[in-house]
Amino acid sequence: MSKSGSPLRIVVIGGVAAGMSAASKARRLRPDIEIFVFERSGHVSYSSCGIPYFVSDIVKSPENLVAYDAKFFKEKRNINVFLYHEVISLHPEKQSILVRDLKTGLENEYRYDKLVIATGARANIPQIKGIELKGIFTIRILQDGIKTKDFIRENSPGRALIVGAGYIGMEMAETLVKLGLDVTMAARGPDILGTMEKEIDEIVEDELGRNGITLLKFTQVREFTGENGYVRKAIFNNGRSVDIDMVIVATGVRPNSGIAKEAGIEIGYKDAIRVNQRMETSIPGIYSAGDCAETYHQILERSVYLPLGTTANKQGRVAGENMAGGHALFRGVVGTSTFKVFDLEVARTGLSSREAKIEGFDYISNVIEQYSRANYYPGGSKIRVKLIAEKNTGRVLGAEMAGRDGVPKRIDVIATAITAKMTAKDIGDLDLTYSPPFAPVWDPVLTAANDLKKRITIKEEHPNL
Amino acid sequence: MSKSGSPLRIVVIGGVAAGMSAASKARRLRPDIEIFVFERSGHVSYSSCGIPYFVSDIVKSPENLVAYDAKFFKEKRNINVFLYHEVISLHPEKQSILVRDLKTGLENEYRYDKLVIATGARANIPQIKGIELKGIFTIRILQDGIKTKDFIRENSPGRALIVGAGYIGMEMAETLVKLGLDVTMAARGPDILGTMEKEIDEIVEDELGRNGITLLKFTQVREFTGENGYVRKAIFNNGRSVDIDMVIVATGVRPNSGIAKEAGIEIGYKDAIRVNQRMETSIPGIYSAGDCAETYHQILERSVYLPLGTTANKQGRVAGENMAGGHALFRGVVGTSTFKVFDLEVARTGLSSREAKIEGFDYISNVIEQYSRANYYPGGSKIRVKLIAEKNTGRVLGAEMAGRDGVPKRIDVIATAITAKMTAKDIGDLDLTYSPPFAPVWDPVLTAANDLKKRITIKEEHPNL
Structure with a gap:
């Protein structure tokens, strides 16, 4: 009481x-x-994370x-x-x-x-002239998804601009392409996906290009102009413009x-x-x-x-x-996240090299590519792995991966290892599943860790050589 | 020198x-x-692990x-x-x-x-009368695979018996069914898959049944009989028999x-x-x-x-x-393995409850089912997870899973956690990837661990209640 x-x-x-x-x-x-x-x-x-799939009609009703x-x-x-x-x-x-x-x-x-x-x-809504025009949406609450889907159904837009190149931007790009729209994506700076690694960014950029998306970098919208209250054009800071029928603003929250x-x-x-x-x-x-x-x-x-x-x-x-009177503690995150864009699976955990630098870590990193399955088994494809570790201890600080088969759960292995403060050597020694349909004998996680380990401890490990 | x-x-x-x-x-x-x-x-x-896929012709040539x-x-x-x-x-x-x-x-x-x-x-070859007949194979070295594939090609066998219900038996069952054979599998005891959990066994049995395989339990071959030197019949210890054109002996190594x-x-x-x-x-x-x-x-x-x-x-x-003069240590295994049988993915790590008992651990276990993806996202299906932990500490000792989407890499998360001596609570708190195409918001790994955790620590955690 x-x-x-x-x-x-x-x-x-x-x-x-x-x-x-x-x-x-x-x-x-x-x-x-x-x-x-x-x-x-x-x-x-x-x-909330399902809203892009409701707009794309993979999910039929908001109730789902x-x-x-x-x-x-x-x-x-x-x-x-x-x-x-x-x-x-x-x-x-x-x-x-x-x-x-x-x-x-x-x-x-x-x-x-x-x-x-x-x-x-x-949703973070930038102060842009014309932002109040019809056809401009954010994707945050369920009502946003309903409004966006209704608009597409009623207006059959042909061309869309996505402002922002983060996770929601990627998911909405796939959604709109699958709905038949011609999609342009505007990224503010030289990179997409925030602080992610350039070696991963470039795979995502390829995937956008392969699916017909025009990616504009160093591009901010200066003004939206419209007709009859509906957005028709986005004018960029560099003076260029693009004709559009709708806009998704996905510039963070x-x-x-x-x-x-x-x-x-x-x-x-x-x-x-x-x-x-x-x-x-x-x-x-x-x-x-x-x-x-x-x-x-x-x-x-x-x-x-x-x-x-x-x-x-x-x-x-x-x-x-x-x-309720309990004594629970939130243990915290290690920075794990993932998204899918077309057939590409992208995931990360821990710190990116940029974050490691900002936080003052003395780190080293590597990039490897390895098949997701035995190379003779169908359905596999290469996964690119970037791994980041503290230079003097070998403790793994972060990892990013991109590929078409089995990426997020491999990042989960590294997220678990980071939680346990494992080193690259510890990860390279893990007893992970192997069977031709699921992994090569050296899983991409092991290959990445063993490759990075060599750069850290080779002198220490072979005093006799 | x-x-x-x-x-x-x-x-x-x-x-x-x-x-x-x-x-x-x-x-x-x-x-x-x-x-x-x-x-x-x-x-x-x-x-060696690719041999079943060479016999099934997924892999065309031994050189692959x-x-x-x-x-x-x-x-x-x-x-x-x-x-x-x-x-x-x-x-x-x-x-x-x-x-x-x-x-x-x-x-x-x-x-x-x-x-x-x-x-x-x-290969462990049981002392069975008639074991030297033509058409009886083991699957161990590459030459075994070549002989088996040649035999199938040359003799077009219609009916096969698989002796043994372990991993190789399962992979060969799938292979032979896909090649059009009528397959019977004989397991010596009440279980298949050695020391694996009965809650996982039963899913595998369903999958065998769904694919037309006759599974005989408590069944050992007493004798093979043949015609013109080729195997034609297997007579079991219970007096029953089955007509066959070939046999795979997969009773361990x-x-x-x-x-x-x-x-x-x-x-x-x-x-x-x-x-x-x-x-x-x-x-x-x-x-x-x-x-x-x-x-x-x-x-x-x-x-x-x-x-x-x-x-x-x-x-x-x-x-x-x-x-070569180095100082490397093999860190050891935690008991991780996996196999695919038809559309089913099965994996384990650590100790099964039977092994935990034999080894003298005071353990508890649970079984949960959870979707592999957000339930509204297509392509997902339920994964069954059995988790085993030490009763007094909560340290996870083992896990087994069966499902159709994303099983082995989830076992890898638990294998990593076991290596780090994590408890069920530690696993339940892990920061794993979430996105509707890849996982529900509570991944099967988290759900299993959180469910098991409740059985271990609820009294300890709520002293005020």
């Missing part, structure tokens, strides 16, 4: 990955408490992306979900929040005993930390809500999890901002467990 | 995986020494299974390969071996400074350790040559590697007999490095 005599009440702000994970975990541990979830949109517990709906949460888990309810302010001194019902406009105050802020992130900040909660790295590994904010009893919050990074041993769906789920569970 | 004044000479007995790995590694480290390889058959450096031929080794690596040369005795007191040229019958003595025995293993034993070299577990982690036998200067030798097991912290191609390659490199 809470101080007020009524049952302990947990309030969750935001009903997507982190929020519903927190609510569900708290419920499993405490059947007796009240749990309220306030969600601004009309959907809870959906897969919803793991469980509000009714399920009420009936099966006794969790009260308030859809179209926006939390407009927090009042830690009163342990209450002010909530607006977006359908009626009415505002109501709700008390809480424990609160978790899981407001997610919003920023945390929805505004209400937390206004309530005096400490804000951390890149405007994300500062949290410890218990997912507690600076105010006792208030937690935060998911894309609005910081993430602990195991290699850097400090918090960073790395919003990803799987992290949101893990953090949500930790917050839920702690709100 | 050796004691005799001539260059240091390394002699390798057996030119397949371990032997050629040893020779190549020694050469990379020591350009100055002599390296002689004696191989009884006509092929070196081929993939050969990584490098004798000519390559001579010309590119200055390694002298003697084909059709059988080593018939070792003379450690003289540092020499006696070798018979199988083409001429002539015998010759060769001195060595360092010797590695990489004689491999031979035993180490070729005879010449080592005769030379006074210590023999270890299951008749394998006893070696330490430097791959040294009991006689100084004599090494052994591959399927004839013991294997160090990291969980059991002792040697076992677990002949596998990837281990043979690793052990060979270690032996080669040490013969």
Whole structure:
């Protein structure tokens, strides 16, 4: 029971990955408490990462992306979900929040005993003249996907511009090409994919080119112009332009930390809500999890901002467990992520060489290519691996891979090894699966590690030679 | 230089995986020494594991299974390969071996400074009446594959019996069904796949049934009978029989350790040559590697007999490095292996529950099923995972998986975690790749570990509840 005599009440702000994970975990541990979830949109517990596949029509209905709906949460888990309810302010001194019902406009105050802020992130929308024209979309919440798909269905656009060359940009490029559009992609600088390695970037660039996508580098949009309110042209900073019928703006996200900040909660790295590994904010009893919050990074041993769906789920569970009286710790990420673009699988874990340099590591790296299967077994293809290790210890700091067969789960092996602070030699000695349909006798992971190992320890290992 | 004044000479007995790995590694480290390889058959450096795929004609020619031929080794690596040369005795007191040229019958003595025995293993052939009939094959060396394929081509057999239900039996079952044969498989006991888990066995049994294979359990062959010297019938211990045109005997292997034993070299577990982690036998200067030798097991912290191609390659490199004056250690296996049967991928690592019990571990286990991809993304299917952990510490001891998408590389994640002595909780917290085409937000590995974790630590973690 809470101080007020009524049952302990947990309030969750935001009903997507982190929020519903927190609510569900708290419920499993405490059947007796009240749990309220306030969600601004009309959907809870959906897969944001599935939105490109909904737009491409691989996923037919938005409901297919919803793991469980509000009714399920009420009936099966006794969790009260308030859809179209926006939390407009927090009042830690009163342990209450002010909530607006977006359908009626009415505002109501709700008390809480424990609160978790899981407001997610919003698309970063650049200040560009004409950005308000019709046909310009971001891909962030489910409603964005629905609007984009409806627009394509109703307007049959022929040409699209994707602003940004990150993961969402790549997935949407594939989606739009498969829907028959002519796609141009504009990257701000010399690189695509943020801090990823150039040896991996170039494979992705080839794949874009092979699929008919025009990639423009050093290119920012100066202005969008339109006809009848619909976007028709993007004019770039270099004076060139491209005729278009629609635009996807995929230039990253920023945390929805505004209400937390206004309530005096400490804000951390890149405007994300500062949290410890218990997912507690600076105010006792208030937690935060998911894309609005910081993430602990195991290699850097400090918090960073790395919003990803799987992290949101893990953090949500930790917050839920702690709100329910438990003692869970979020162990942190090592920087693992992956995406698919056409037939190419790309994945990374740990630090890129650029990040290792920025963080002051003395590192070495290598690049190898090795088949995904025995070279005589059909269906295999070469995987390129870049591996990065600390020079003086051999500890592996990061890896990136690109290929057409079995890439992400191989990155998972290295992510596991990085978590265990393994060296290149440790990885080269791993007892991994071998069978002709699945791997060559020296898996790409082993080959990369053994090659890198030679550059680190050859002198040490052969004192007699 | 050796004691005799001539260059240091390394002699390798057996030119397949371990032997050629040893020779190549020694050469990379020591350009100055002599390296002689004696191989009884006509092929070196081929993939034994590829033989079923050569019989099935996925691989057209035996040459496709050969990584490098004798000519390559001579010309590119200055390694002298003697084909059709059988080593018939070792003379450690003289540092020499006696070798018979199988083409001429002539015998010759060769001195060595360092010797590695990489004689491999031979198929275990049960003492069955009629076993010498034509149409009965083992699948071990490349010549076995060639004979089997030739027989099928020349005789168009309609019905086959596979004796044994292990990995090779499974791969050959798929091969023969794909070649149009009617296949019966006879397993000696109640289980297939040796010590694997019954929850995995049953999925494999379903797959065999779905592909028209008749699986007979508790079935041993008492006698083969024939016509004109060709096998025509197998009569079982229970009195039943089956009409057949060919037989694959796949009842395991035993180490070729005879010449080592005769030379006074210590023999270890299951008749394998006893070696330490430097791959040294009991006689100084004599090494052994591959399927004839013991294997160090990291969980059991002792040697076992677990002949596998990837281990043979690793052990060979270690032996080669040490013969060349280096100080390499074979780190050992954790019990990882995998096979494909039809569309099913099966893999394991660590100890099975039966092995854990035999070894005296107090363990718990669980079985979960989880999709290989986001459930809304096409091409995924359920993976069954059985996970085994030490009860009082949570340390993961083993895992087995079966499914149709992404199994072996997921076992590799657990193999890596076992090597690092991770607990179920450690694995559940891993930062693994997530993207709808590759994994659900909670990968089967994470789901299995988190489920098992609950059974271990729930009381400890919630002292307040």
